[in-house]
Amino acid sequence: MQPNQELIRTIANRYAANLTLCFPLRRTSLQLARAIHANFITFGFQPRAHILNRLIDVYCKSSELRYARHLFDEIPEPDKIARTTMVSGYCDSGDISLARSVFEETPLSMRDTIMYNAMITGFAHSHDGCSAVNMFREMRREGFRPDNFTFASVLAGLAHVVEEEKECVQFHAAAIKSGAGSITSVMNALVSLYSKCDLLNSARRVFDEITEKDERSWTSMMTGYVKKGFFDSGLELLEHMDEGMKLVAYNALISGYVHRGLHQEALEMVRRMVSNGIELDAFTYPSVIRACATSGLLQVGKQVHAYALRRGDFSFHLDNSLVSLYYKCNKFVEARAIFDQMPAKDLVSWNALLSGYVSSGHIGEAKMLFKEMEEKNILTWMIMISGLADNGFGEEGLRLFSCMRKEGFEPCDFAFSGVIKSCAVLGAYCNGQQFHAQLVKIGFDSSLSAANALITMYAKCGVVEEARRVFITMPCQDSVSWNALIAALGQHGHGAEAVGVYEEMLKEGIKPDRITFLTVLTACSHAGLVDKGREYFDSMETVYCIPPGADHYSRLIDLLCRSGRFSEAESVIKSLPFEPTAQIWEALLSGCRVYGNMELGIIAAEKLFELIPEHDGTYMLLSNMYAATGKWEEAARVRKLMRDRGVKKELACSWIEVETQVHKFLVDDTSHPEAEAVYNYLKELGKEMRRFGYVPDTNFVLHDVESDGHKQDMLITHSEKIAVAFGLMKLPPGRAIRVFKNLRTCGDCHNFFVYLSRVVQRDIVLRDRKRFHHFRNGECSCGNFW
DNA sequence: ATAGGGTTAG
Incomplete structure (x- = not known):
């Protein structure tokens, strides 16, 4: 029996109309759309235009761009609503070039303000402010009147590119002239724009004029203050807010503190919001967890994790930051479990895992992951290049850098610092110089990360003068720069100068960190400044509250042994606050070798055989010592031991x-x-x-x-x-x-x-x-x- | 059919 066609058509259209109502329940509406779509195909109906447009919209909003496009292509003459739907669908999925092609295929007579708005929004969201502004100019040239939506979008786009006050004011004036100047959404965008241009007073003036402030208004103003480090203004603003809006303000403050490395203050703010009865939300977690990750507060991080689980909150941002937290705290299994259990992963998730592998020395896994990744961004390349360098794979780092360029990625200053580290590992002086020249050419040479990498590179290539020159010509130096210079001088036998630089660093008011002391102790050791070195070592804990680690102690042992002060070295080892590690015995052993101190050397070697029996260096050192004193049989015995244990000598x-x-x-x-x-x-x-x-x-x-x-x-x-x-x-x-x-x-x-x-x-x-x-x-x- | 702010990976 033939179904009643008219009835089915009516039902199908009514269902289709329901799509609009179902909209917030994405999955339901997608399923519904699919069913309706299938019905139309089965019964061979041509749906009405507005129904087709709804279907396209649902497919777009459900990230089913291919289905949407398929439907769109079947329409003989798509109307402007269908086109606008397609344009904004592509914009939302980040495919701005496809959006643009649909837009450009639309005859001028069919375009309207809404379609232009959709394009401008698309450009703004993809951080392409120039194109957003050009599109705005084009629409005006063609005689379309910009409205509230237009101004809100174009101002947001402008925020990514604008540098001068003049431009902000021009657009502000244009908005006022066309009557959009007192619309909350437009004013929110203005607050944000002025803030990004360092014009906080102008931002505040606009903010104060907003009669109906919403969450976005408060967020924009707060973020403006906090990003520039004006925490006092932010805190003052907090006092004058409605309780209901405070969550966004706390979030802004917390993320601001974290960005400036003020983790204590960030956590203090979290405590304050909780004690005021405000619960953390999806925007709070990532910042807090990052604060924990960078300051090694695993327990606090876990608490936040548990809190989020209890509340059933989920987001990419949360899980991504958790992966990073667990990796930074050396909880590899936990980190991997979070990653594996994510229902969906984005590029940041992959990068977080990659970075975890790389920083924990799991370079084999990192390489595999890198190959596996279909989507990469500049950061992916950077993590891998710099990770290869950190793990001693300089050649591969260099190779990967040129691969990156071939694939069309323009290196940023951080990518340069990665490849320059590779040059440092390799001692590839000429390559390093070339990268330096390229940095100068594109004006990145004053970047802290790039310049710091250059100092180390020149030092590791044995060109101390160049390292010194880079340091001097930097517009400003941070503690990493000072550390790099002290290390450079120390490594090359300019111990006294290195110590001088350290003293200067203190005078400049730069706080020494763990690394500083490693470099200073090395410098003292090379220059034979034993007492000075001891003095600095002692100051670590007493003056700077940095408890010396095993690496610092091993430098101290090295320092003492080099001037033959073995009994002092021995007593340091006896009074260690922890079990002596392999690197401490290694320092003692190599000190003993220089002085031919067999007695103590053998003790150190025995300890090393216990701790790291697979390490070839111990056997070589000890047998070298025997050989140097003509005890050939003993030397042979040590090498036999090495063979028996199956220890392979690393190939020279x-x-x-x-x-x-x-x-x-x-x-x-x-x-x-x-x-x-x-x-x-x-x-x-x-x-x-x-x-x-x-x-x-x-x-x-x-x-x-x-x-x-x-x-x-x-x-x-x-x-x-x-x-x-x-x-x-x-x-x-x-x-x-x-x-x-x-x-x-x-x-x-x-x-x-x-x-x-x-x-x-x-x-x-x-x-x-x-x-x-x-x-x-x-x-x-x-x-x-x- | 279109808008404004804040979070994660170095």
Whole structure:
């Protein structure tokens, strides 16, 4: 039987009309729309235009843009409502270019103010203020009258680009002239606009004139004050508010405090709002949790998490910040669980997880995740590049940076600081210089993060003067800059100057932090300023309330051992407020090696065998010590122990940069295309050095080799010698040779370079795992502490 | 069919 067509049509249309009523219940309305749509198809009806438009709208609002577009395309002549619906649908989904194409396909005669408004809003939401303003100008040129909606949107767009007071005033005047000047939504946008331009007095004037202030009015004014750090004005405003509106004000204050790093104040504000009977909401959580994450307050963070769960609140922002909280507090399992249990994830969620992996050293997982990510933004790249550098993967960092550019991402100052860190890891001086030049060109060189990275990069490339120059030419320095400079000077043997810079930093009123003390102690140690170092160490707790960590103690041990004050070092270890860690025993062991203190060295080594039996360095150090004192059997015993335990020696590797290209060499490496030429050259150099008095020190050969002649051959193929020889072949005369090694350099190579620097009259800078060696005219900056 | 503010990842 044929159904009664007229009846079905009527019912279908009535259902369709109901769509409007169902609207807030998105899922229901989407299901309903689908059912109605299916009915129309099944019975072959052509729905009426306004019903079709409703369907398109529901699909758009449910993020089913493809269905919406499909329906839209089937309409032979879409009216302006259908077009506007499509335009704003695309705008909401962030696809401004598709919105624009629908708009541009619309003949001028069919456009109206509403359609222009939709476009302007779209541009404003995508932070493209210029296009928003252009669209506004176009609509006026074409004779359309801007209304309240137009001004509210265009002013919001303007806030992203405007710099001058004049422009704000112009638009303000235009709004007043067209009668929109006293509309709350327009005035809210004006308050926000003036605030962003640092014109807080103008913002306040507009704010005071709003007769019917709503939540947005208060938020705009509060945010204006707080973003500029005027907390007093914000707090005063809080006093004069209706109780019902205070939540948004607290939220603004809290986020303002967090942004300035004032976590205590932020948490205090949370306590205050709770004690006034105001409950936290979805906008409060992320700021509070961030405050907890950056100050390591896991317990408070957990409480907030529990609070949100109790209230059944959910948002991307909340979960994303929780992922970050748990990672920062080293709760990897919890962090991952939050991520996995998220019903939906956005780009920020992925970035949060990526950053968690990277900062906890899970670089393998990070790389996999990065590959897996379909959508990336500049921050994704930045996290990965800087993470690779932090984990020692300099080459990959450099490679990824150029990938990023190929994919059309313009690096920001933070991305530059990531790639510059990669150069620092690699010692890629020429590459680093090029990035520096690019920074200058685009005017980012005064950015704190970029400049701080440059200081470290130049230092790690062994060019202290450049590091110093970057520091001096910065418009302003923060504690990171000071730390970087002190480290730079300390690493290169300018210990006294480093200490001077530290004193200057204190005079400037910059508070030293944990890192500052690490760098200062290192500097003292290199310069032999033992008593000064002790004094600084003691001041940490007594003056600056920073309890020294294991890393600080290990610097102190190093400092004492280097001047042979072993009994003092021993008593420090005995009085530690915690169990001595591996790095403390390591500091003691390497100190003992320098002085040949076998007795204490063996104790340290035994402890290390217990704590980190898989670490190859201990075996090497101890067997080196035995070998150096001619106890070959003992040396062999240690290496047998190492073999028995299955500990693999990390492969020694050196590298050198020639014309932005990094060349890598391993021990006895013949894989380099020019290996043969380098080996021959190195042999010649060896002979020549011997004529000048260099004697190969076979104590550093740890293989059991019978003849001395054979042993000498083995010494000559150490990777750092190959790299230096390669540099001598390739680099123009007079240019310093900068070579890097992943392990510590051996005493024989050290001695060889001392001779070499005098005979060939070249500066040689060698950076090994532990420190820098500047060889010049037969001397090394580190004395005998190789 | 269109509007205004505030939150998360470095």
